[in-house]
Amino acid sequence: MKYKCNICGYVYDEKEGDAFHKIKEGTLFSSLPDSWSCPVCDAEKSSFAVIDEKKDQNETIKKEVNKTFGQD
């Protein structure tokens, strides 16, 4: 799962962890210490929202379609 900071757009990827805070790869967002904050803007964990990757993909596809059909 990926989590996005609502303040600055930083993405925490559980597969990658967070090198800035020495968080190991594979660390679940829910397992991060309460003291963890966004490495970019220092926002609290509560400022992060799950990224729905399927939804993101659909959005991208929709945009691509609009591009293709919007040119004539």
Ligand SMILES: [Zn+2]
């Ligand atoms: Zn941030």
